Amino acid sequence: MRWLVLCLSLITFLSWSVNCYFITVDAHAEECFFEKVDAGTKMGLTFEIAEGGFLDIDVKILDPEGNIIHQADQESSGKYTFAAHYSGLYTYCFSNQKSSMTPKVVKFNMDISENAQLPLENASDGKNAEDSNHSKIDEMIKELSTSLWSVKNEQEYMQVRDRNHRAISESTNSRVVLWTCFEAIVLVAMTIGQTLYLKRYFEVRRIV
Numbered sequence: 001m002r003w004l005v006l007c008l009s010l011i012t013f014l015s016w017s018v019n020c021y022f023i024t025v026d027a028h029a030e031e032c033f034f035e036k037v038d039a040g041t042k043m044g045l046t047f048e049i050a051e052g053g054f055l056d057i058d059v060k061i062l063d064p065e066g067n068i069i070h071q072a073d074q075e076s077s078g079k080y081t082f083a084a085h086y087s088g089l090y091t092y093c094f095s096n097q098k099s100s101m102t103p104k105v106v107k108f109n110m111d112i113s114e115n116a117q118l119p120l121e122n123a124s125d126g127k128n129a130e131d132s133n134h135s136k137i138d139e140m141i142k143e144l145s146t147s148l149w150s151v152k153n154e155q156e157y158m159q160v161r162d163r164n165h166r167a168i169s170e171s172t173n174s175r176v177v178l179w180t181c182f183e184a185i186v187l188v189a190m191t192i193g194q195t196l197y198l199k200r201y202f203e204v205r206r207i208v
């Protein structure tokens with residue numbers, strides 16, 4: 001029971017904020033999102049194109065001073081983590097301006113980690129040893145939280161990839177079926193045409 005209370009108290013101090021979104025970026029459009037954080041906060045962006053065109057999009061991350069932290073063109077998926085050097089609004093932008101007519105469906109996660117420090121008080125050697133154990137447990141919980149987040153993120157990534165591959169397979173199958181039907185119709189038409197032509201060619205006309 002004591003360990004459970006201790007773990008719950010440590011989890012209260014440790015918080016991971018993970019925001020998952022699905023958005024549609026129209027052709028010649030750009031969608032931006034903002035996150036206000038303090039300096040030293042660990043941040044991350046994971047994205048995947050779910051639908052649209054060649055499954056690519058332009059990505060850009062800006063700091064509060066307008067400096068480009070990360071920029072990539074025509075990416076299908078990606079993962080980027082960084083530490084905030086300034087306090088303020090950080091900007092995530094997805095641009096589909098290079099597309100002429102096809103909108104893109106983007107799935108992305110904005111990950112914010114805020115690690116609060118546990119208060120330290122004067123205590124005896126026994127208390128210091130207990131605090132040391134608490135710190136070790138705190139580190140283990142942090143590692144577990146990070147691992148769970150990675151697994152969850154990987155599962156979502158695999159779901160999107162599976163959906164993309166399934167859509168491609170279904171589209172390919174539909175095209176194969178349509179082409180097969182077209183070939184069958186052409187073959188039947190050629191057969192009927194050749195039959196009529198041969199019948200007319202060998203037809204015996206009687207002259208009265």
